[in-house]
Amino acid sequence: MKDVISLGVGEPDFVTPWHIREAAIYALERGRTTYTSNLGLLSLREAIAASVETNFNVSYRAKSEILIAVGVSEAMDIAFRAVIDPGDEVIYHEPCYVSYSPGISLAHGVPVAVSCRAEDGFSVTAEAIERAVTPKSKLLVLNFPTNPTGGTMERAELEKIADLARRHNLLVMTDEIYSELTFEGGHTSIASLRGMKERTIFLHGFSKAYAMTGFRIGYACGPAEIIDAMMRIHQYSMLCASIISQEAALEAIQYGEADTIEMREQYRLRRNFIVNSFNQIGLKCHLPRGSFYAFPCIRSTGLDSKQFAVRLLEAEKVACVPGSAFGPSGEGFLRCCFATALDRIEIACERIECFVSRLR
Numbered sequence: 092m093k094d095v096i097s098l099g100v101g102e103p104d105f106v107t108p109w110h111i112r113e114a115a116i117y118a119l120e121r122g123r124t125t126y127t128s129n130l131g132l133l134s135l136r137e138a139i140a141a142s143v144e145t146n147f148n149v150s151y152r153a154k155s156e157i158l159i160a161v162g163v164s165e166a167m168d169i170a171f172r173a174v175i176d177p178g179d180e181v182i183y184h185e186p187c188y189v190s191y192s193p194g195i196s197l198a199h200g201v202p203v204a205v206s207c208r209a210e211d212g213f214s215v216t217a218e219a220i221e222r223a224v225t226p227k228s229k230l231l232v233l234n235f236p237t238n239p240t241g242g243t244m245e246r247a248e249l250e251k252i253a254d255l256a257r258r259h260n261l262l263v264m265t266d267e268i269y270s271e272l273t274f275e276g277g278h279t280s281i282a283s284l285r286g287m288k289e290r291t292i293f294l295h296g297f298s299k300a301y302a303m304t305g306f307r308i309g310y311a312c313g314p315a316e317i318i319d320a321m322m323r324i325h326q327y328s329m330l331c332a333s334i335i336s337q338e339a340a341l342e343a344i345q346y347g348e349a350d351t352i353e354m355r356e357q358y359r360l361r362r363n364f365i366v367n368s369f370n371q372i373g374l375k376c377h378l379p380r381g382s383f384y385a386f387p388c389i390r391s392t393g394l395d396s397k398q399f400a401v402r403l404l405e406a407e408k409v410a411c412v413p414g415s416a417f418g419p420s421g422e423g424f425l426r427c428c429f430a431t432a433l434d435r436i437e438i439a440c441e442r443i444e445c446f447v448s449r450l451r
């Protein structure tokens with residue numbers, strides 16, 4: 092369709108900052124066109140170790156506890172394949188990123204969703220997670236800030252979750268890809284809490300914070316034996332991530348912080364505008380404390396989320412993702428990515444208002 096405003100795909104509208112693109116160009120100019128170590132460039136792993144220590148308060152050894160992967164997507168896949176035995180149960184909070192459940196199933200695990208309710212701001216509690224634990228539970232997947240709800244996690248609740256993981260001997264996979272896009276309150280990684288580093292696989296990447304989705308670089312930090320198991324799958328399936336992208340990621344992690352802060356401030360303005368607009372239109376929308384997604388409730392329109400998204404697209408040419416795409420507990424909601432220019436968001440909101448007013 093022509094003239095569609097997309098609030099659909101979760102990707103920054105910013106082009107990767109120039110100095111990062113230039114690092115990739117320079118890598119090519121220098122003839123950096125080879126494979127790297129399976130674990131990735133040591134210089135990048137060392138820079139990641141320093142950054143994770145500064146920003147997340149956990150120290151990892153660059154030589155044995157960090158693996159560079161083709162995006163968090165690959166890191167997540169090989170983590171699932173490395174730790175899940177057939178029939179192991181993997182608990183995650185829902186609505187959630189679309190890949191968790193299929194990724195667990197592909198590794199012959201059993202996905203166990205803990206549904207979060209809008210009434211509780213979609214936050215997950217240690218109590219709710221504990222109710223889902225069985226003798227077959229192996230791994231707990233956490234994602235804060237959360238795609239699609241923008242939810243974040245208070246340190247006190249995270250302490251309780253860490254406590255239950257230790258008591259039930261659960262491994263934890265924490266996907267912190269949106270951590271730099273936290274607008275209010277600080278961000279705490281569960282990996283930094285007492286007794287958690289040894290049972291946590293920490294995933295992070297460059298796609299969101301540095302607007303580098305096309306570079307496909309992510310990483311996993313964790314206990315050496317898990318990283319080694321992941322590396323064996325990675326070496327036979329992927330060999331290594333692209334060296335050109337790794338060189339660009341090195342530039343990003345060393346010199347890209349100001350870009351991230353600038354983009355975050357833009358996202359904050361857009362978030363405030365879009366959330367305000369939805370509430371004015373009568374689509375109740377909580378304030379996402381992180382990520383770049385608004386998750387308004389569309390139940391008052393009488394449509395389900397897929398009907399709403401399809402009819403909105405057809406009638407007003409605004410693309411959003413039905414909440415049901417993120418699991419049954421996302422039904423009744425719409426995910427709207429605000430990593431789009433403010434003037435486009437303004438027009439999208441006008442179009443949504445027209446659409447909704449015709450339904451009432």
Ligand SMILES: Cc1ncc(COP(=O)(O)O)c(C=O)c1O
Nearest residue numbers: 101162163164188238296298309
């Ligand atoms: C929560 C979450 N994890 C992982 C990914 C995948 O990231 P990457 O581009 O690093 O593969 C996404 C992408 O949208 C995401 O939202």
